[in-house]
Amino acid sequence: MRLNQKSQIVEEKQYLLTYRPPFELAEMVQCRVNKYSIIQYETNAYSVPDYLVGHTVQLKVYPEYFVVYANHEEVCRHKKIEGSHQYQLDIYHYLKTLMKKPGALKHSLVLKHSPDLKAHYALYYKENPREFLDKLDQYQALPKEQLMEQLSQNAPARKSASLSQEAEAITEAIEAARELKLAYICEHSQSYLKEANQRGLNLDEALKELLREEVTQRRERSHQRRINQAKFHQKKYLADFDDSVFEEQPRKQLRELTSLEFIKRKENAILIGNPGTGKTHFSIGIGIEACLQGMSVQFVNAPNLVIQLKEAVTQSPFVRFKRRFESVDLVIIDELGYLSFDEAGR
Structure with missing residues (x-):
């Protein structure tokens, strides 16, 4: 087109290609x-x-x-x-099939992976899955928050008595835990039961999980208490001990000791070797493993033990000192050959 000439765009428009929208990034x-x-x-x-x-x-x-x-x-x-x-998972993708078999809802994969729906089902519709599915179908067009609100507001009235019974049972369980001095349950019961409700667990399932956690926490506290009472000067574990540097026979003997059967048979084990070969590491590892298996352990190095013995003899609390070692399952004496002792120490 030349300058200062009338545009012919109207005439040319019929020859232009159709406008194409931007390409989708997909x-x-x-x-x-x-x-x-x-x-x-x-x-x-x-x-x-x-x-x-x-x-x-x-x-x-x-x-x-x-x-x-x-x-x-x-x-x-x-x-x-x-x-x-x-x-x-979207429960509406399975709704028609579940309507034919409402009993399958309880153990369905879609309910398991829909915590909000599972919580409402467990609280209000557990005894009547058909009604739950009907309400889902009825409120299908609603956003999720409004759907949950409708499921709660239109829940069967008979559930209110069950909820009060559950609340009473929870209160009794917490009181019993307090009397039995179950520290973890007393401290975490309310927050845990609230979380369990959100996950859709019933009362029995929630209490079972809570009791299992109480046992786990108590066992861990017991392990830590035994390790602290053993008075290890450092923590070493058998999993970190490298026995590949030893020949086959001593390696086999060391692995036999890790079974802790020698403790049950009340036998002694003496570790002899050059400095830096891992005697202290291995003995502490054995001691910590014994603590984790519920045994009582006492760790002491030989020079300190001699000093304590001499003080016990001179100050006359020897019987009590002796009982301290008789009451434990395993005594580990470290650095036995590092220092010489005087006549009294021998």
Whole structure:
């Protein structure tokens, strides 16, 4: 077109190509739907409507989400999971099948991985899964927060008596734990039961987990107390002891000692070797392992033991000193050959 001439854009417009929108930044992926109506994408599991079991679907993957197509029609979409080996399941993908078999809801994979729904089901609808599914179908168009609110507000009235019974049972259990001096349960029961409720655990399951945690915590405190009472001057573990530097015969003997059977048989073990060969490391490792198995241990180096013996003899508390060593399962005496002793020490 020449300058200062009338534009001919109107006449030329009919020859222009149709405007193309910007290209979408998306990746196309094909996935097979397994028997659980789940597809795997980047190590994570996502649900699709269960009528697609056994079919191949197409994923249009965007940076933050993806759309699932079957026969060129959109069937669902998912926000991408940031972690790995996780599930993102939509209960509405299974609703029609569950309506036919409402009893299968309790142990279903989709309920297990839907903590909010599981909590409401356990609290209000455990005895009537059909009613729970009907309400899900009724409020299907609602956002998640409003759905949860409707499930709570329209819950069966008969559950209120059960809730009061559960609250009474929880109170009695906490009082019993306090009387039995179960420290972990007394301290963490309220916060733990609240968390269990959010996870959808019933009272029996929650109390079982809480008791298991009490046992674990008590066992760990017992182990730590025994290790502290043993008075190791440093912590060394058998897992860190390298026995590959020894010949086969001493290596076999050392491994026999790690079974701790010599303690049960009330036998002595003497470790003899050059400085730096790991005698102290191994003996402390044996002692800590004994503590972890519920045994009482006393660690002392030979020079200090002689000094304590001499003081006990001169100050006449020898019987008490003797009982201190008689009451433990294992006594470890370190540095026996490093220093010479006077006549009294011998």
